[in-house]
Amino acid sequence: MANTTASAAASADTRPRKIIAGADGFGAELKDALISHLQSLNIEVEDLGTSDYYSVGAEVGRRVSAAESDSGTRGLVACGTGVGVGIFANKFPGVFAATCLTAADALNARSINNCNVLAVSGMSTSKDSAVEILNAWLDTPFKAPCPASNSKPWEDNLSCFLDNSMKEMPKIGKEESKFDSSCSICCLVKNRELNPIDMIPGGSMKIVRESPTSAIVRFKAGSVEPAHHHTFGHDLVVMEGRKSVWNLSKGEKFDLGVGDYLFTPAGDVHRVKYYEDTEFFIKWDGHWDMFFDEDLETAKSEIDKGSA
Known part of the structure; x- marks a missing residue:
């Protein structure tokens, strides 16, 4: 019983405090089911409703990007394939959206990429499978053991690489200023x-x-x-x-x-x-x-x- 309690406490510490969610028509039913599950876990949900996949994906990405990095805010998006919403969520700085079709995908995305927006497929993922994917994504911290690490802790050199990636990835795509800002x-x-x-x-x-x-x-x-x-x-x-x-x-x-x-x-x-x-x-x-x-x-x- 003590181990179960400790595990539950660890999961609660790992989980985000708030999820911003949205979907298109093909992902709306799955999104609603996952929101119900999140609410059962006492996680705050901001539901942006249903819109075109590119609009709702971008809006979730924008809001996650605008949230403070330590605010415990993540995103959940759904469309027919889970791909389109992820593409547009990823257009915003600091957003690492990943389309996950299995719980293993979610474990890897959290461990390796520190994924903060989960994209799911309304056409190919059942509600039960989606809940498993969501739970894995909620409860897995960055650099945790995952299928890609053979379910073992990352070796030191790979752990350092992952830490450095969090510093380097946000720089990609940013335009360098054409002017030297130190010179008026x-x-x-x-x-x-x-x-x-x-x-x-x-x-x-x-x-x-x-x-x-x-x-x-x-x-x-x-x-x-x-x-x-x-x-x-x-x-x-x-x-x-x-x-x-x-x-x-x-x-x-x-x-x-x-x-x-x-x-x-x-x-x-x-x-x-x-x-x-x-x-x-x-x-x-x-x-x-x-x-x-x-x-x-x-x-x-x-x-x-x-x-x-």
Whole structure:
């Protein structure tokens, strides 16, 4: 009995405190079954529901990426094959998503790759098998004995390799800054020609630094940015014009003019209206991205109704 109790305590320590879950139509039923199992283990679940595999995979990845590394937050995604959702979850820094079709896959993914987003197949995995996969993934710490290590502790040289991989892997894919940030002269931008923002009519932008992203942005009077959010928070300073920002996540409105500053936290959904030709400088805490939470016509309608 004492060994059983100790094993249960060890599992509880290994398990994440929160799981962010989502699926497409082919994985929804399996996702719901796994959420029920997670809840039976007293693990907090944030269910993002059902959407296209690329949208829900990206959203789970974004939220896991934005979570603090020590917050105990992981992700669970499901689609027909388990592959598509994993591909798009992996587009975010610090996300290591793996498609697991067996419990052995999950053991290896946790031990070798420190997998923090589990992707499962709604078409080829039964609910009972998926629960076994999920349990293995929940209870296996990084570098634990696994099938790939013949169920033995990793040898010292391989253990060091795995430790180093956690430092090296996040660097892959990051664009090196084109400028020496220690030299202010190298960061001067003389060309103020801006490029249109295809996804938002009336907007144009010039990226002046790649990582973290900084940019000069202009919008024509009357332009509207539909409700959207970013992986990273951003600071902005208005240099010309006038705009309003509605932070829908916090229920706040900010009216900004020349010289005004605003910080919007990562993940906060916000909508923007430009009353004059407006130019502002914006700096994200990481790379620039944009995820829409409504279409343009809905945004305009909400602003016109005064319920923005």
